Amino acid sequence: MRRLPKIAQKGESDMSKSKVSNTVRGDNSASWLKRFFHSGIILYIILIVLAVIYIMPFVTQIATSFKTDADATANPVSLVPEIWTTAAYKKLFLNSDFPVWFKNSFIVTIVVTLGRVFFDSLAGYALARIDFRGRNVVFSLLLAVMSVPMVVLLIPKFLIIKSLGIYDSYAGMILPLLIDAAGVFIMKNFFESIPRSVEEQAMIDRAGTFRIFWSIVLPMARPAIVTISILSFQGSWNELSHFIVSTQSSALTTLTKGVASLASGQLSQGNQYPVKLAAAVIMTIPVAVLFFIFQKQIMNSSEGSVKE
Template sequence: MTRTSRSRVRPLPIVAHVLAVVAILPMLWVVVSALRPADDLFSTGLPTRWTLDNLRYVLTEVPVPRYLLNSAIVSVAVTVIALFTHSMAAYALARLRFPGRGLVFSLIISTLLVSLPVILVPLFLVVKQLGMLDSYAGLIVPAIFNAFGIFLLRQFYLTVPRELEEAAELDGCGYWKRYWHVILPMSRPALASLSVLFFLANWNAFLWPLTITRSPDLTVIQLGLSSLTGQYSSAYNYILAASVLAAIPTIVVFLAGQRRLVDAMKTSGLK
């Protein structure tokens, strides 16, 4: 092999493709098992016939649609409210001049060091005192605050030219109009990326919903899948079928916003 041909060999892309295949194979196995007939469940290789009976069963005999609806309500509500409040907080930290601004930002960032299990008990007591146990409010309100969202939007707003806001100020726009008509439309890429992260994080939430909900009508999809593992431990084709249904919204959201997500990650390190 010549030196030129050796330089053309790139081991890193080959390793990346191998890792991608290794990561995709379990997902393909889940989909194949969910579409496999019950009598062909433990056979090796690809099934000789396909069926939708497993999906039909979990949609009709198990309250999976209710689980999906609860997760959708919580995820969408948290995402919409968090994007609105986080964008205002980030704009204030990036543009407004007030005493202690750096300290406030440092305190917000320091919350990233605190995981949910550490504050689970005091957070539960606060939610209990507010009367939000076993309710949509208890699932939504504590999940709104996210320091990473404020950090990412603040970094994005620091890259926005001040001349745009100065021009709006000359037209008589105050802080609110500048935020609503200038900053918010320009922050659509960052907001789109954060919407993907917020939606996925709340769709996959397990510990907090398990802590504060008791009513079956408030069961989210991750708790529903956990209950299925005990109820249908010998028929894991139903569990895998429900898992496929639970993964579809996350895949759709990620594919729709993956480009915005990568762009925002690049932008967050500019300043």
């Protein structure tokens, strides 16, 4: 009878130790979960999943462009072709007007990009620095143009191009795209961020407005210029609706119109998945290369332009 209390005491001790152990485990689990959530692992997992979802169509596009027609039709989302072949690329460059499409897109894109950088910068500087009558009205109209869907302007644009006699020509393809409201808006905001004291010394030396703009202010706007260049290149390279209403001749067909025509089976019968996606791959390369080269410079904060 004397041993019973000791046994009971021992049982109570074991139970208390078990409770303490469970409590410690619970605390460790809670702290581990807290560290897990605060470490940002979930955020990285979500970003990885989104990246895979975003990249997969491009990977599938590249893989399919190296397939045969039969393989692409039977296994459209397979990432490994059964037989690697460049027949789709040969067909594009040797048996189609693809080189003409590429040449037209290249010419239009380069001219439009250079023109937009120059004219958007001029207009942005005028709205930011020159105090002329009606400046606020012009800026309000600029914002209004940005809010209008481009599809609404297609018919008026066609009528104007026709009346000017530049329909179905490089002039009709290029001139309406030389000014971009969004580009003017970006340049205006950037020029306003540059201190006016930068221009005061040039004014004292009696430099003209254009000289101040060209020699002093414009070199300081490199981040904005890079941004406008990339946006203009991408926008004119991928433009479709404007070229539909401004050209008709097959000699002036651009990549966007040509690739769109492939969807209707222009080259031959069948699905033509490899040919279509090969054209899309080639069309994607210039914009992707340009973006990856200059992505770090897009709208970076300007370096200190005034030494104190």
